[in-house]
Each structure stands twice: as C-alpha cells, then as structure tokens.
Amino acid sequence: MLLNIIAGHDKKDTTSVDREKKDYTACLKDDVKGLKIGVPKEFYAEGINEEVKAKLYEAIDRYKKLGAEVEEFSLDIAKYSLASYYIIACAEASSNLGRFDGIRYTYRTGEFKNLKELYKKSRSEGFGPEVKRRIILGTYVLSSGYYDAYYKKAQKVRTLVMNEFNKAFEKYDVILTPTSPTVAFDIGSKSNNPLEMYLADICTVSVNIAGLPGISIPCGVDKEGMPIGMQLIGNRFCEETILNAAYTFEKDLKFRENYKPEFKR
C-alpha cells in the first residue's frame, strides 16, 4: 500500500522516472508456478553462516514445491558491490553532510576564535564516530590524486555490476540470496571492527549499487531463535514480481504461526 502511494514520478526529484504506475496490491496472486528463480552460488559460499545457509536451502525447496523453477548460477559480484558501495556512499555522505557546519542549523560549538575553528569544533563535537569515519573515507576517495583510483573506479565497477545483473535477468525473474551472512549481531559488538560490520551488508548492497528492487523476509530462525532473512531481488521496475514471490512464500511458510523469534535485549 505504501509503495502504491510513493511510486511514480516526482517533479521535484529529477532522478525519479516518469512511467506508468502499477497497482502493487493487485499483483499478490499467491502463485509462483513457472517463476524462474536464480540462485547465485557465490552468495552461499565461504563466510555465510551454516545455519543461515541451511534455512535458505529449505526456502529454495519450498519454492520448488510451490512450482517455481529454481536454478543455480554464477554471479560473482558481491565483494565488488560492497567495495564500490562503501566508496560511493561515503563520498556522497561526505559532501551531503557538509551542510551541517554549525552556521544555520543543528549543533554549534560553544566557543570559537574564528570561522575555521567554528567549523572544526562544531563538526568534531557534533558528529558520532561512524559518521566521522564515513566523512573521512568519503573525503579521501574524492581527493585530487585519489579520485580516479577510487571514486571513478567504483562508478565503473557499478556499471559492471549492473551489466552482470542485466545478464542474469535475461534468464531469471527473481534472484534469491541470504539477506545477511549471519543473524543480527549485538548492538555495539562490532564497533571496534567496522570492516567486519560493513561485511554484514555484502548480500544487500548489490541491490543499491545496481538500482534494483529487493525485499527481505524471514525464512526461519536459528538455534537461539534469531530470525534468518531471505532476500529476493527483481529486475528494474519489477517490484510486483518480488512482492508476489515473497507473498506466496510467506503464506506457505506461515512464519508467524510456526516460529517464535527471540529478540535479545
């Protein structure tokens, strides 16, 4: 319902596409017979938790049972997506967050001797560590002498990732992957190792990089009752396909009735 409202062209956002709107509630047909699902084997390789893998294979079997055609294939893009995602996202963030300079709004430091100090102190005191990390990273990859090696290369990689997905969608309607290599970790438990934290995004960032619709739904829980996510990726402007695939799966799995996820405090 929300998608039905926000979909479509926005005159005040030139990056939005002007095309006909679809009715996304009408596409929920509870039927996946003949749906072609691609399973990229690289998303089930090293680094993915065994329990997560097991639940995903169960999900694949469920789709087969429901009449979908499932096939394994190769889509070796995840690590490239992750690298280019963190370069592009940080670059944009470093620029987007420039406006938080203590001049017009948000935090301004108490004491300063000159303009430079006003900027320095306001931003040092106002931003948290993760934001600062991304601003520094983003500033670095856009700096003269590094731009070509990082930002520009990341944009080229982005195009390659899109091309790979385009090829995949010539054969498949939906691509099925884990949402995350592991179940959710404790808040703050990886603050000292941001790289490991960023790795948790490895399955999902491809969608952002390639500009594709994706949906994550639970497909089971692990031993401790933590929910395990399954991600369905569709082709550009094919939200209805993944919504229907997710809906059909959810109806059959009856997650709410059959599972009681435990959420740690």
Next chain:
Amino acid sequence: MSRDDYEVIIGLEVHSELSTKTKIFCSCPTKFGAAPNTQTCPICMAMPGTLPVLNEKVVEYAVKAGLATNCEISRNSKNDRKNYFYPDLPKAYQISQYDQPLCEHGYVEIDTKEGKKKIRLTRIHIEEDAGKLNHDEFAGGSLVDLNRAGVPLIEIVSEPDLRSAEEVEEYLKKLKSILEYIEVSDCKMQEGSYRADVNVSVRKKGDSKLGTRTEMKNMNSFRSITRAIEYEVDRQIDVIEEGGEVEQETLRWDDVSGKTFPMRDKEDAQDYRYFPDPDLVAIKLSEEYIENIRKSLPELPESRKERYLKEYQLSEKDANIITASKYLSDLFEGAIKVCNNPKAVNNWIISDISRILNETEMEPIEIPFDSNQLGKLVILIDKGTISSSIGKKVLEELFENPRDPEEIIKEKGWIQISDEGAIKEVVLKVLEANPQSIADYKAGKDKALGFLVGQAMKETKGKANPKMLNQMFLEELKR
C-alpha cells in the same frame, strides 16, 4: 631589462548572472535588492532532504551564449559538485560543471590597435551563485543573506590570449555587449552580475613557456580591472628583475591602496573534490533543440554596426559606441522610428547622453526614458518648437523624471519664442543696453554679434529662436 622586453599574458574567467526569472535549482525569484533572505526557500537554504531541479531556461540561456560566441555545444553534459566550506555557501558545495561544460572552443573577436583579434574561449559552463555576507552589521559578527544563493551564473573562461589591460577591457566590453544583445544577462557591474577573475603572468619576449600566473578574484569595474592588471604586471616584472620568482597565488585587489594582496596562505590550497552531483541527471541536448536556439538568436552587435555604417552613414567610431550596448542601440533604432532623423539621434546619444551616463556612472540599461521620448525630443527641435539648448534641458529632465517632452516644455514654459514681434522687442532692448557692442560690430568685430545674441538668449532664458535672433540682429545692425 626594461618593461618592453616583457610580454603580458592574461586569461579571464568572467561570471555573468543569467537574467532568468527564477533561480537555477528552485523557483525563488532572482531579483536584485530585496530585503535579506526574503527570496529563499528550503532548497536554496540547503535544508536537509531537499533536492535540486535544474531550471531549463538556464541551459537555454547558456547555449545561447555559447552559440553567440562561436562555441561548440556539448550534446552530453552534467552537473558536478564543488565542495568547500564558506558561510555564504549553505550546502557546503556549489553545483557547477567540471569536466563536461555545456559549451567549448569558442571565440570572441575584438578590435585592437593592430586590427581585429580573436580571443579564444576555453569553455562556458553553468553554475549557481553563492549568498552574500554582510560584515559589521552588528557587533562581532557577519550576517548571511541567501537571496543570491542559487542565482544562475555562466562562467566564461578564455584562453590566455589577451596581451594588455586595453585588450582586456575591449574583450570584457565586447562580451558584455554580446550577452546583452542575446538577452541572457543584464551585466550590471555595480550589482555584481558581471564580474571577472583575472589571471596574469609575464614572460620575456620570445619565450615559449608561460610564466607563473597569479589570479585576482571578483573584479567588477573596468577601471579597477585595468588598474589591477597594470599594478600586477609591474609587480611581477619587479620580482623577476630582482632575481625572484613569481608565486602562484590568489590575490585580492584593493581599490583604495591600489595594490594586490594574497588572499589565503598556501597551506590552505583548496581541493574542491569535484564529483558528479548524484541528485541531478545528465543533460542531453538534441540537435533540434540546439538548432531552435540558434535560429532564435537576434542580430549581434557586429552586424548592427555594419548596418549603421551603410544605412545611416554613421562614422565607425559612433557606430562602435552605439552598438557596444544593446540598450543604446535599441534606443537609437527606436528613436529613429519616431523622428526619422538618424543624424540627430546619433548626436544626442554620442554627446549628451553619453556625457550624462559618464558623469552619473550610470549604465545604458539604467537610462530611465524610452526611445519614443527621445524621438519626440528630436522632433520638437526639428520643428523649431524648442531650441537645441532647451533640448539639452529637456534631456536632463528626461533623466530626472521621464515623461513626454511636450509635457515637459509646456510645464516648464520652455516653448521657443518664434514670434517676430516678441523677438524684435528683445533685440531692440539688448541693442539699447549695449551701445559699445554696436560700435564694435561696426568696427568689424564679428564677435560682438555673438555677444549680443547671447545677451538676448539670457534675456529670454534660452527660449528665443536662435536663427530668428541672428537674422533680426543683423537687420537691425545694418541700419
């Protein structure tokens, strides 16, 4: 070595505000002089979450400028972010164009002592203007006015083809007149809507390598640009003559002291971290779009000048002065339509109107009266309703409080006395009061006649018909 052994190399970056009704990325008005921050919205104030939408007129105007300066128009262009911190730049980045400007490889032809010369243009790109800081308006701080933030600009970058301050002035005037003709910019220098960054270097004559250049920022009067260049050239030559090296730096010209000063220290060398703005899409122009703009271009100054020489037999010098400004040129053509006396209109523009503009430091665009009123003024003189000296007073009145010249002379009682009886009365009165002049005239001093006519004019407050006065005096003196 002497100064003559050096060659001066100058390149310019001209910023010209486009006269679109709204800003480049939002629909705020662009009018100059409004109360601070009254022409702003969440977009140009850079509120988080807002997105820019490119104003199509800006692209059209920039393409127009490109076509009028013989540029190639890029079919594929984009907007880039130039990142830096300054309080007048609310987003902390300026949306500009980096490696794919809208227009490239053009030229502007100027007249120099050695004849016509082509000044090559590297590029023309579109960008947004920054806001304005008002210093010292209240104790211990500066106030930010964002009315100008987001006003569209074109930056016109020339190759280092200029060789003297005179050439720079010629080039700036030519460029200004082209932009005025195609009606994309008002080019009001006092309002900062036409300003230039000047890059200057010197080298010994015969050297093929360019010397190190310095850049002087945001100059907005022809006079200060000329003075600044002359000062900077002398300074650089002095440095080299003393065995030193010119340092590449940005300078600020101070009009009061007549000197340049470094603007920032070198360790602050800016890295603008340009990258394509992800909030905006690429600009793709079709052949048809560009052709339509090409067809819509009006007659340019060069062609008007040729026409004036041929059709109205204006002198080269006068035609140059009039066509240099679209407003003068329009005034000229409009007035001719009314009075059909090109010679008289030309004289008014070249002498009295130009003089008043100079004295009041007014630009042609600011002339308050219209061509119809000027044309009517010429008719009144041609018909003998007023003398040309009264005409000058009417012109001054037109500058003060523009209205129909006929109304002005009625109101002021300036209608010329052409009544024979009235004139004779004055003549007799003047003759009676000046017997010495009569004697002088009769002794062969022709100057005495001029004096007598002058006295009669004084008597009638300039309203007497001078031709009739002259004639009448001659007649009376013969007796």
